[in-house]
Amino acid sequence: MSQLTHKVWMDRALAEAKLALAHDDVPVGAVVVRGGRVVAQAHNRREVDSDPTAHAEVLALRAAARALGSWRLDGCSLYVTLEPCTMCAGAVVLARLPELVYGAADPKAGAAGSLFDLVREPRLNHRVQVVTGVLAEECGAVLRTFFQSRRPQPAGCRGGAAGTAATLPATRGGVA
Numbered sequence: 001m002s003q004l005t006h007k008v009w010m011d012r013a014l015a016e017a018k019l020a021l022a023h024d025d026v027p028v029g030a031v032v033v034r035g036g037r038v039v040a041q042a043h044n045r046r047e048v049d050s051d052p053t054a055h056a057e058v059l060a061l062r063a064a065a066r067a068l069g070s071w072r073l074d075g076c077s078l079y080v081t082l083e084p085c086t087m088c089a090g091a092v093v094l095a096r097l098p099e100l101v102y103g104a105a106d107p108k109a110g111a112a113g114s115l116f117d118l119v120r121e122p123r124l125n126h127r128v129q130v131v132t133g134v135l136a137e138e139c140g141a142v143l144r145t146f147f148q149s150r151r152p153q154p155a156g157c158r159g160g161a162a163g164t165a166a167t168l169p170a171t172r173g174g175v176a
């Protein structure tokens with residue numbers, strides 16, 4: 001598929017990522033495409049659903065499987081704004097997804113080439129075609145803006161516990 005086509009779908013994933021901002025979730029978006037049309041799209045809902053597995057990729061893959069009536073996502077491509085983590089890369093393999101396209105790399109947690117490469121692991125029974133860096137700058141910028149807005153003081157220290165504790169009651173206030 002052409003770079004232009006990849007950009008069109010990644011732009012869609014990016015729009016989906018921004019929807020996560022409405023509920024203060026890390027802005028990551030995912031779109032499943034087959035045959036030139038969107039099968040499913042989703043954004044990160046970990047905070048709003050209090051669900052450690054509610055990553056954009058997993059939600060999009062589940063919705064796509066429901067829509068297609070099959071757990072096997074033959075002929076589908078997953079577009080995601082951030083390199084998938086170990087869980088999501090595992091889900092991509094389980095869905096037998098032929099193609100994964102991601103925007104920004106995640107050097108700290110990425111499992112599609114950065115920290116691990118589960119999607120191209122020769123010991124597993126399925127390998128995925130990977131396209132990286134599509135709209136990487138835009139995808140990364142959304143994340144940077146989100147994290148900067150949560151940490152107004154560039155303290156530069158890693159003892160972020162105080163800052164986290166201070167913001168938690170405000171964000172969780174209405175949930176309980």
Ligand SMILES: [Zn+2]
Nearest residue numbers: 055085087088
């Ligand atoms: Zn994930």
